[in-house]
Amino acid sequence: MAALAAPLLLAVVATPALVHHSSAEASARSQPVPSGRFLYLRDCGVCHGERGEGTPLGQRLTHIGPAEVDYTLSTGRMPVDEPGAERRRREPRYSRAERTAIVDFMRPFIAPTPDIPHVDVAAGDVAEGAELYLAQCAACHQWAGEGGALLGDIESPPLKDSTPVQIAEAIHSGPLNMPVFVLSDDEVNSIAAYVLYLRHPEDRGGVGLWHFGPLTEGAVAWLFGLGAVVMVCRWIGTRE
Amino acid sequence: MSEQQTPAPSDAPPGEPQQAAQVERERRAELRIAGAFLLTALAATILAVVYWRGGHPQWEGALLAMALAGLGYGFVSFAHHLLPGGEVEQERSPLGGDEEAQEGIVDDIERSAPFGRRKLLTRSLGLGAVALAAAFSFPIRSLGPGPGKQLERTPWRKGIKVVDHNGKAVHADDVPVGALLTVFPEGHTDAADAQTVLVRVEEGQAKPRPGREAWSPEGLLAFSKICTHAGCPVGLYQAETHQLLCPCHQSAFDVLKEAEPVFGPAARALPQLPLEIGPDGLLRASGDFEEPVGPTYWNIGK
Numbered sequence: 001m002a003a004l005a006a007p008l009l010l011a012v013v014a015t016p017a018l019v020h021h022s023s024a025e026a027s028a029r030s031q032p033v034p035s036g037r038f039l040y041l042r043d044c045g046v047c048h049g050e051r052g053e054g055t056p057l058g059q060r061l062t063h064i065g066p067a068e069v070d071y072t073l074s075t076g077r078m079p080v081d082e083p084g085a086e087r088r089r090r091e092p093r094y095s096r097a098e099r100t101a102i103v104d105f106m107r108p109f110i111a112p113t114p115d116i117p118h119v120d121v122a123a124g125d126v127a128e129g130a131e132l133y134l135a136q137c138a139a140c141h142q143w144a145g146e147g148g149a150l151l152g153d154i155e156s157p158p159l160k161d162s163t164p165v166q167i168a169e170a171i172h173s174g175p176l177n178m179p180v181f182v183l184s185d186d187e188v189n190s191i192a193a194y195v196l197y198l199r200h201p202e203d204r205g206g207v208g209l210w211h212f213g214p215l216t217e218g219a220v221a222w223l224f225g226l227g228a229v230v231m232v233c234r235w236i237g238t239r240e
Numbered sequence: 241m242s243e244q245q246t247p248a249p250s251d252a253p254p255g256e257p258q259q260a261a262q263v264e265r266e267r268r269a270e271l272r273i274a275g276a277f278l279l280t281a282l283a284a285t286i287l288a289v290v291y292w293r294g295g296h297p298q299w300e301g302a303l304l305a306m307a308l309a310g311l312g313y314g315f316v317s318f319a320h321h322l323l324p325g326g327e328v329e330q331e332r333s334p335l336g337g338d339e340e341a342q343e344g345i346v347d348d349i350e351r352s353a354p355f356g357r358r359k360l361l362t363r364s365l366g367l368g369a370v371a372l373a374a375a376f377s378f379p380i381r382s383l384g385p386g387p388g389k390q391l392e393r394t395p396w397r398k399g400i401k402v403v404d405h406n407g408k409a410v411h412a413d414d415v416p417v418g419a420l421l422t423v424f425p426e427g428h429t430d431a432a433d434a435q436t437v438l439v440r441v442e443e444g445q446a447k448p449r450p451g452r453e454a455w456s457p458e459g460l461l462a463f464s465k466i467c468t469h470a471g472c473p474v475g476l477y478q479a480e481t482h483q484l485l486c487p488c489h490q491s492a493f494d495v496l497k498e499a500e501p502v503f504g505p506a507a508r509a510l511p512q513l514p515l516e517i518g519p520d521g522l523l524r525a526s527g528d529f530e531e532p533v534g535p536t537y538w539n540i541g542k
Contacts, residue, residue, distance in 0.1 A: 179420035
């Protein structure tokens with residue numbers, strides 16, 4: 001319905017806002033990357049202020065570093081559709097080049113650190129990463145990176161789609177409710193390597209059961225294991 | 241098992257064809273059972289070989305299961321098919337004796353009532369009670385000695401350096417606002433009762449009670465990591481809401497209000513560790529926890 005209505009509305013009513021929006025998207029596709037200043041002022045400045053000073057609609061940005069800006073844009077958590085909307089992971093709005101342009105435009109008025117990190121997954125040690133992950137990350141993101149519920153309506157997101165750079169950015173900058181973790185570059189490389197390993201883990205116990213953890217494993221044990229035991233008991237106790 | 245050992249068909253004399261069918265059934269059961277036992281022998285032999293050749297846990301498990309299943313199937317089938325089945329009745333002999341014998345028993349009972357026997361009973365009962373009491377006293381002896389002041393002390397001392405899990409001293413500038421770090425007293429990174437969470441909030445955000453303002457320099461706050469409910473590590477931190485969470489039973493503690501519990505079963509605040517920043521910028525404790533760390537117990541603080 002909405003998909004049908006939108007072009008119709010555009011064609012018939014052609015409000016200035018919609019025309020502006022669609023022409024901006026068209027220019028982003030066909031022409032060279034628009035300037036970071038243009039993108040920032042068009043999409044961010046309205047809520048966060050011309051130079052990140054914040055407005056009643058959006059928080060101040062001057063205390064956050066390039067890593068958090070890049071993380072928030074590359075995971076699609078910003079820009080949101082309307083002020084105050086929940087920031088959820090979705091398709092990013094900008095290409096990599098556009099993102100870089102926005103971050104470079106913002107550098108003069110935001111904090112210099114943490115900067116966008118360089119991650120070398122190949123240099124990471126998966127075993128060390130596992131130890132660090134279980135000690136530091138698993139409490140919220142679940143042992144297999146599935147994410148989970150925190151307090152109230154707050155959830156820690158799954159790590160299924162996180163890129164190594166996003167993992168490092170999140171560790172260094174602590175976006176949203178996540179705390180900042182003080183870890184060396186080597187340790188971050190290892191954690192990123194382990195998170196990537198978790199996408200296709202070696203399930204030593206057999207079937208992974210979607211990696212939900214003890215609940216599904218317990219359910220399977222009860223249903224199939226105890227079911228089988230009951231059947232065997234019946235067979236033993238039956239007399240002909 | 242050979243053909244000669246086949247148990248005879250049941251005692252009631254059935255008709256000739258029926259008897260033949262029964263014999264045939266039992267012969268087939270016997271073959272099946274023998275097959276199951278042979279499977280056991282085979283699986284056990286392979287199991288021994290696999291183990292001897294270096295072992296393979298999955299195959300060993302499967303073979304052992306196969307061997308035991310064969311044995312189990314054999315035994316149960318044996319009981320089902322080869323042991324005499326059906327219900328057997330036996331007439332009971334008439335109850336009670338003749339009158340003379342009954343009177344004799346009454347006499348016997350009356351004669352045996354006096355003290356001679358009762359003394360034996362009371363003595364043996366007393367002996368049993370004493371032995372039982374002695375046995376019960378052994379677990380009581382195992383309860384001691386009392387923990388004394390041990391539960392109220394940790395390795396934290398005034399002036400001891402704050403280090404991370406690698407033993408590296410923590411500099412105040414290493415901990416940005418919003419950070420979460422698990423720290424230990426220097427030289428005690430293996431002390432379970434000393435593990436502490438260090439968080440940093442914006443300076444002036446926390447509201448310490450009077451007398452504790454100096455405990456959190458530059459917005460650095462340290463609390464015992466051991467939940468006051470059941471002792472789990474309070475390792476989850478919601479940086480935006482400033483709440484520490486325990487993963488076991490969802491207790492939540494507000495770090496801005498001296499880690500008072502705000503949700504869940506924990507009833508006592510996480511003990512706070514007083515911190516100070518040395519002239520070299522390194523973090524140090526300015527004392528031990530003032531309250532006992534870990535799960536709350538009934539005579540706490542007495």
